[in-house]
Each structure stands twice: as structure tokens, then as C-alpha cells.
Amino acid sequence: MNFKRLVIATFLAASQVAMVLPASAEEAVPNTPPSEANVSGQTVNNPANGNQDPNAVTGETVNPDQGQVEGQTEGQVEGQVTEENGGTTVPGNEQEGTGTDSTVTGGSTTTTTPSTNSLSNGTGAGQLILMMDSKKMYQNGKEYLAGYPMEVKKGVSYVSIRAIVERAGLQISYDNKTKETIIQRGADELRFKVNASNYKVNGVTTKMSGTSYSAKNNFMVPLTAITKALNMPYEWDQKGKRVIVSVSTKPIASFSIGNKEVISGETQVQYLTNAYSPSGLQIVNEEWIGREEMYMTPGAYTVTYRVQDSSGQWSDPFSLTVNVRKPHTPPVANFTTDKDTYKMGELITYNDLSTDEVGIKDRDWENKQLAFFSPGPVSIKLTVTNEFGLTSSIEKTITITNETLYTRDDFNKIFTPVGDKYAFDGTQVPTWEKVNYTFTSDSTTLIRSNSPETVFSEGVVYRESAIGDTRFMIHHANATGKNVKMYVIATNKNTTETARLTQTNFGFAGPNQYATGVGKASVERYYQSMQTGSKYKDMWIAPGESKIILNDLSATAMKQGEVISLFADLYSDHTLQYDVIMIDSSKDPFVYLPYLSVLPSDIHNRGTYSDATRHIEYGDLIGTKPVRLLIGDNSSDPFLVGEDGPTGEYKLNAGNFGVVYTIKLYRVAPNTLITFNPRGGFYTGNIMVNGNIVPVALSSGLSAPNENSVLFRSGDREQTVEFLFTAAPGSNLSVNLLFQPLPEVKQP
Known part of the structure; x- marks a missing residue:
């Protein structure tokens, strides 16, 4: 055979x-014979x-x-x-x-067999x-x-x-x-x-x-x-x-239920059978006990299945319990408000009391606002959906009087949640007084690989050598028409010394098709790594050796039209050459690297820049009147000057993307509102405030110049507030941090 x-x-x-x-079954001579x-x-x-x-x-x-x-x-x-x-x-x-x-x-x-005594049973x-x-x-x-x-x-x-x-x-x-x-x-x-x-x-x-x-x-x-x-x-x-x-050679029978759940009177039960003979014989017969195509009453039903092969042997019976559930009921939508009648500009508190037998999956509110600014009856509707797709709705009407508690602008300043946005007249912001800050810089080398932003062919998108503190900002889209991967390869060209490369902070997002989304997510994960230290790692690169670093970048292939975005802080004790490449996902990057040419840049920015970490400290009292702190404007915050790694050409880092700002304001006045206001166009990202990551903005991005996002409200005492910020790829600079006094809080 x-x-x-x-x-x-x-x-x-x-x-x-x-x-x-x-x-002890693995041992040759257990003390007690095991039972079968x-x-x-x-x-x-x-x-x-x-x-x-x-x-x-x-x-x-x-x-x-x-x-x-x-x-x-x-x-x-x-x-x-x-x-x-x-x-x-x-x-x-x-x-x-x-x-x-x-x-x-x-x-x-x-015909020789063991003796009766030795064979026993x-x-x-x-x-x-x-x-x-x-x-x-x-x-x-x-x-x-x-x-x-x-x-x-x-x-x-x-x-x-x-x-x-x-x-x-x-x-x-x-x-x-x-x-x-x-x-x-x-x-x-x-x-x-x-x-x-x-x-x-x-x-x-x-x-x-x-x-x-x-x-x-x-x-x-x-x-x-x-x-x-x-x-x-x-x-x-x-x-x-x-x-x-x-070593029984009887046929084997089993089955499973193909339905996710079985509902009485509704579900046509799918029986998925598995039957075969270990000896390769044909299965010629089968027998079921307790099988129903549809169960009309909820409960637990035992179903047994066995098969017969062509030699006449029957399998052992195989049984499963089919749990039949009663038909699902829809959820019950319900909510209350703390009152039935409100003044214009008065805060409304909602209490969602909706219930479901399993759990509510989605809640959809219509006309739910924190306050209303026109008198009259107002209808608010809540629709809830459970995991089975069943829905329920409830509508409640409240009354808005013709009395005013807060204007819309004052209400938004006091009650808009941190991380959320509100609209205002942003055209007046340029008239606000600037915070005349000064800054110092750390000697961090920024390697910005962002051009060609949309890559049409395989090649090296950036090449540079660096030592010491180094930050990578990488942002590219795949337009090659095939699946590709991106790699960062570090090469130690020193002939005698092994280089130590330490990764401290790291944030990566993508690949997917939404450039602003991956830009925002990469910055958020970069901040998270600072909070947790979870991305810290060391590696050693021998003389003449090349290694792939920033491995998340190359973990998943990029499809046509997809975008990736990456931030990383590294430190090397010897000079390393870094090659950022995009190649076919099936190719070995080490084999093909020597044959790849450097791709020309497009209208976007790439370059190598020094002093890419800026520290702003401001000691005067701030918040007693409307003022603005401007970032990425090339005036208060001048752009970094550098050069293109592959060509040596002069480069200006417009917007200062990849620069990390630490901002420490020692004296923020009591009851100060701090918001984020874009000036160069659409912006979505995150900023750290006193060590906490705050979205800009929570539900969507911000449109310049008439939207801003709430970052912080100071309490009833003067305090120090610290920010950490880097611009999210895919968004636009410049941006303002706005400081203004909060309106007086009133009693309804």
C-alpha cells in the first residue's frame, strides 16, 4: 500500500x-492503570x-x-x-x-496470540x-x-x-x-x-x-x-x-448548526453534516433522531445523527443540543429631560432610559441640542436599534420661553464639551492681540518624507543620514496601480563600530483611503506612546549591516489609493543611512534596494531639518482679555530651513509639519476659555493638554476660520497649563490657540 x-x-x-x-500517561509504567x-x-x-x-x-x-x-x-x-x-x-x-x-x-x-492471562480484556x-x-x-x-x-x-x-x-x-x-x-x-x-x-x-x-x-x-x-x-x-x-x-474503523458522524441563532417559528434550521469512513468506504445511509426543519416552541432540543458505511458498520451516534429562542422583541426607546420648560440659552440635561433584552447598538437623536435660542415648542426624537436590527422611537416636546439666559455665543463658551467644536465669527480673530512668545530649540533632526506625496512608481521616496535625536514624519499615498509596501531601512556604513538605535515614541496609521483620518490617528498614537512608553525599543546594527526599522510601516500592504502616516522619535549613537522606499509587496526590499532610483519630489514638502523640537514658555498673565498664540505662520513661528537629502536642494518646511512644540503658560487667569482655531484651511488632529489627549474636534474636523474646538477651561484660580502639539499630516496650517475670559455663569 x-x-x-x-x-x-x-x-x-x-x-x-x-x-x-x-x-502520568506519558510515563512507561504508571503506578495505577488508567481507565478508559x-x-x-x-x-x-x-x-x-x-x-x-x-x-x-x-x-x-x-x-x-x-x-x-x-x-x-x-x-x-x-x-x-x-x-x-x-x-x-x-x-x-x-x-x-x-x-x-x-x-x-x-x-x-x-495466528500466534498472547496468552489468555496476558491479554485479559x-x-x-x-x-x-x-x-x-x-x-x-x-x-x-x-x-x-x-x-x-x-x-x-x-x-x-x-x-x-x-x-x-x-x-x-x-x-x-x-x-x-x-x-x-x-x-x-x-x-x-x-x-x-x-x-x-x-x-x-x-x-x-x-x-x-x-x-x-x-x-x-x-x-x-x-x-x-x-x-x-x-x-x-x-x-x-x-x-x-x-x-x-x-483504533476503531467505524465511520464517523458529526454535524453543526449553520444558523447564528434559532428562533421559534422563524428560523429554517441549517444542518451541516460531516461524515466519513476512516477506511475510505462510502457512506451509504444516515439516520436522524429529533431533527426538525423549524421548531415552533422555544426550548432545548437534542438532535442525534449517525451514518452507515458500505460494509454495514454504523457510526457512534453524535448529538447536539439545539437551543431555540423565543422571537426577539424590539428595544424600548425612552428618555427624559430635567425640565419641560426652558429659557433661551438654558442648558438642557438629557437622561437616556432606553432598554433592550440584549443591548442597544445604535442611538440616533434628532434635534437634540444643549440649548435652544428661539421661543416656542421644540420636538426631540430618539430612535434606538438593537443588535438584531429592531428599532423603537420616542418623541418628546419641550417649551422654550421668550426669556434669554445666555446668548448663543456665551452659551457655547461655557457649555461646549472639551474636544467638541462650536461656530463663531472667526474673521475678528486677526484683530486680537498676539502672545509675543519666544522659543528655544532642541537639536532634533527631522526627516520629513512627504514628497512625492502620491507615489506613482516603485523607488526611494527619501534618503538621508543622521546621528543622535532623529524624528521621522512619513506621509504617502499609493498610486502605483498595485499592492505595495513601504519600508525604512537603516544601514550602518561604519566599518568598525556597531550602532545602537533606540526608538522612544511611535505613532502609525493606515493604510486606508482617508488622508486626514490617518494623519489624525498617527498623531494620536504618537501622543499615546509618550504617555505609556509602550513603543520603546532598542536594536543594534553591526558594521555594514542593514535592518528594517519602524516595522509597523511595512506590516500591511498598501492597496491602490491608500495612505499611510507615521511619526517616530529615534536616537542613534552612530551615523546611520536611512532609505524610505515603496516597492511591490511581493518583493524583498534588501534584494531590490540597490536597484531602486530616488523618485523626484512633487509640490509637497520633503527635507531634512535641524532643531525640530521647540519649547515655548510664557510667564505673563494670560486670559484676562482675548489674545491668540499663533503656530506655523512663519512670523511668530518661523519655518525650519533645511535641504533635500537626495539632491541637496534648499528646502523650507512650510507649516513646520513634523516639528513638536511644548508650550508652557505659567499664569493662566481664572475662568479662561482656551480653544483651537485653524487659519489655513481644514484641520483635524489632536493636542495634549496637561498630559491629556484632546481631539480637534471630537465628531469632525474644523473649517477655517469660523470654527474652533474647546481645549480647556481654567478654574476659579490662576494656574499653569501645558500643551504638546505637532501638526497632523493632511491638515492645514497655520493655527491659533485662543484665550479669552469666560462669560459670567448665571442661575436659571
Whole structure:
């Protein structure tokens, strides 16, 4: 019989039977013989439909492990690794071996059987008896010979993989390319390598209780590696010095319910069957008990399924409980307001009292405002939706009198939530007095890779060398017409010294098609890394070595039209060359880097700039009158001057994108409102205020010049307020921080 088919068929047949084993089951001689138990109702994933060849036994003696593979080269395991006993994720090493495909014919049997005393209860149908320290195996009263005795090493029982798999009627093969012995049963697949402590079960790398090896050309593996993966019950007969393994070849039946849920009187139940014969026989009959196409009454219903193969054998019954739920009811929308009558400009408090049996997924308000500024009746509506798509609505009418508590502008200043926006007359802002601040700078090198912003071909989008504190700002869109990846490759061109590269802060977003969205998200994540320190890492780059850094950038391929945005702060103790490249996602960046040309810039800005961290400190009292602090205007805040890394051309960092500002105002007056107002166009991003990240703005961005976003309100005492800000890619500069006195708070 073909060597591949034998192992696969045996392995799959046995995997349908579950077992309960003591913790000492791996040991050769446990103190107490374990008892055998069957677990019913086990679902089988992707079983075959009986297409394997049956393993007939012919009439001559055979060594079942003749010609097994050997080898011992080690390599890395990829993918998830689980423990054989318990499922804990662990690292592992995958071993490679060498060998060739081989086939094996069926083995003959003799009529020799163990004595009655030694066999006791181990001669039942579907049982395989393995004798300790012996080649002998017994099945259905007949003796077979393994190629090598079952033996114990370091407390682990090892068996010849071919012997046990062949006797269980599975299929075995060998993959010359991966150097793996493969056992299959239906769609289930196990892969073993010689000299390995791991094996793969349906692609998942799993740790064995011991290390596989080759003994006189026989592939030896821990017994539990096979019995565990294939759910083959076995027990240890201490008196007879033998292991009794269940290798039943009855067909296997299972099914699952394809519906997410079953509702009485509504759901047509989908029964998804899985049935096959481990011996490859055709499934010719099936039987159901308790099956209904639609259940009319809620409750728990047991459904049982079994199948028959062409030899007449019936499978064990497989049962599932179908939980039938009553029809879903819609949610109940409900809300109240703290009063029924309000003055114009009076704050309205809403209390959402909506309920649902499972949970409300969406709330949609109509005309819900914090205050109204025209007299008369006002209707407010709430619609709630649960996770089943059922909805409910409620409408409430309140009355607005003709009395005024606050004007719209005063109300917005006092009550607009921090991070939200309100409209005002921004045309008057240029008349406000400027805060005449001064600043100092840190010698941070800014590498701004933002041109060509839209990349039409593969190539190097930026190249520069730097040492010390270095900040990357990268913002590009893919217009190549194919999937690409972006990489930053650091090369140490020093011939003698290893460079240490430290990453401190990092924020990345994308790829997706919304440029302003990824720009905003990258800045927010950059700030978050400052708060948590979670992106700190060190790496070492040897002389002449190149390494990919900022790995999140290249983790996901960019589709046509998608955008990425990145901020990162690094420090290197030696000069490193940085190449920012975009290439086809299937290509190796190290192979293709020497052949990539530097792409020409477009109208957007790229360059290398010094002194890219600015510190603003202001000690005078602020907030007693309307004033503005202007950023990115090239007057109060002059633009950085630098050069293009690849060409050496003069560059001006318009808007000062990539510059990080720390702003410390030592004396902010009591009851001061601080807002963010864009002047150069649309803006959406974030700013840190006293260590907290505040969106600009929460629900959407800001349009210049007549929208602003609330950042902070001081209390009833003078205080210090600190900001940290960098401009979000995709937005526009300049911007103002506005300071003005809050209106007097009134009682309704």
C-alpha cells in the first residue's frame, strides 16, 4: 500500500475518539492503570467523505517501519505553537530531516496470540495491543511486527510511527521539500520531523512530550503525540506490560448548526453534516433522531445523527443540543429631560432610559441640542436599534420661553464639551492681540518624507543620514496601480563600530483611503506612546549591516489609493543611512534596494531639518482679555530651513509639519476659555493638554476660520497649563490657540 495513504488514513480514523488520561500517561509504567473513557458529542472539523483507500492485510510478514526517514537539521517554527498537554502558547523549534518517499505493502499475519492471562480484556475489535520493549503488536487476535520495539526514553514512551499508523488504517506520506512525514485522515493532517520536539496538527505547531528520533531507519515519536492529536483512547496494562490503543474503523458522524441563532417559528434550521469512513468506504445511509426543519416552541432540543458505511458498520451516534429562542422583541426607546420648560440659552440635561433584552447598538437623536435660542415648542426624537436590527422611537416636546439666559455665543463658551467644536465669527480673530512668545530649540533632526506625496512608481521616496535625536514624519499615498509596501531601512556604513538605535515614541496609521483620518490617528498614537512608553525599543546594527526599522510601516500592504502616516522619535549613537522606499509587496526590499532610483519630489514638502523640537514658555498673565498664540505662520513661528537629502536642494518646511512644540503658560487667569482655531484651511488632529489627549474636534474636523474646538477651561484660580502639539499630516496650517475670559455663569 502507498506509504503516504497508510499514515493519513490511520491518523484520521483514530482522531474521532476522545480519551481521559492521567497526568502520568506519558510515563512507561504508571503506578495505577488508567481507565478508559469515551467523550461523546465531539465535533469533527472538515472530515473527509470516505475517499481514502482501505488498508487491507495481505499474506506475508512485513516490517511496518521499513524505509522510514532520518535527519536532524534545525529551523524556525512559524505560526502558532501550542502545548500538547494544555494548549499553552510556547516558542518552539521545528526540525528538518532528509529522506525520500517510500511505499509499503500490506503485512501478513500469524495466528500466534498472547496468552489468555496476558491479554485479559485487550482482544476486542478495534483495539491495537503494543507490547513494551517488543516489536510485537496484536490486532483482532493476530500478531504483527513493528520495525522497532516500543521503548521508553526519559520517561516518555516512543512508538514506531509507521507501525501504529498503518494498523489504524490511516495514510502516510513524505514531503521531500519540507522534510516532513505526513499523516492524514480526511481533511485532518499531521506533520512530523525527525529530531523535533514539535509537530503540526492542521497547520498548528504543537509541542510534544519528547523529541522524535530515528532508530535503525524507523521514525520514533512519543505515543501521546499520535493518540492526543487523533483522540485515540488508550490504557496501560501494567501486569501485561502493554498499551491497548483503540483504533476503531467505524465511520464517523458529526454535524453543526449553520444558523447564528434559532428562533421559534422563524428560523429554517441549517444542518451541516460531516461524515466519513476512516477506511475510505462510502457512506451509504444516515439516520436522524429529533431533527426538525423549524421548531415552533422555544426550548432545548437534542438532535442525534449517525451514518452507515458500505460494509454495514454504523457510526457512534453524535448529538447536539439545539437551543431555540423565543422571537426577539424590539428595544424600548425612552428618555427624559430635567425640565419641560426652558429659557433661551438654558442648558438642557438629557437622561437616556432606553432598554433592550440584549443591548442597544445604535442611538440616533434628532434635534437634540444643549440649548435652544428661539421661543416656542421644540420636538426631540430618539430612535434606538438593537443588535438584531429592531428599532423603537420616542418623541418628546419641550417649551422654550421668550426669556434669554445666555446668548448663543456665551452659551457655547461655557457649555461646549472639551474636544467638541462650536461656530463663531472667526474673521475678528486677526484683530486680537498676539502672545509675543519666544522659543528655544532642541537639536532634533527631522526627516520629513512627504514628497512625492502620491507615489506613482516603485523607488526611494527619501534618503538621508543622521546621528543622535532623529524624528521621522512619513506621509504617502499609493498610486502605483498595485499592492505595495513601504519600508525604512537603516544601514550602518561604519566599518568598525556597531550602532545602537533606540526608538522612544511611535505613532502609525493606515493604510486606508482617508488622508486626514490617518494623519489624525498617527498623531494620536504618537501622543499615546509618550504617555505609556509602550513603543520603546532598542536594536543594534553591526558594521555594514542593514535592518528594517519602524516595522509597523511595512506590516500591511498598501492597496491602490491608500495612505499611510507615521511619526517616530529615534536616537542613534552612530551615523546611520536611512532609505524610505515603496516597492511591490511581493518583493524583498534588501534584494531590490540597490536597484531602486530616488523618485523626484512633487509640490509637497520633503527635507531634512535641524532643531525640530521647540519649547515655548510664557510667564505673563494670560486670559484676562482675548489674545491668540499663533503656530506655523512663519512670523511668530518661523519655518525650519533645511535641504533635500537626495539632491541637496534648499528646502523650507512650510507649516513646520513634523516639528513638536511644548508650550508652557505659567499664569493662566481664572475662568479662561482656551480653544483651537485653524487659519489655513481644514484641520483635524489632536493636542495634549496637561498630559491629556484632546481631539480637534471630537465628531469632525474644523473649517477655517469660523470654527474652533474647546481645549480647556481654567478654574476659579490662576494656574499653569501645558500643551504638546505637532501638526497632523493632511491638515492645514497655520493655527491659533485662543484665550479669552469666560462669560459670567448665571442661575436659571
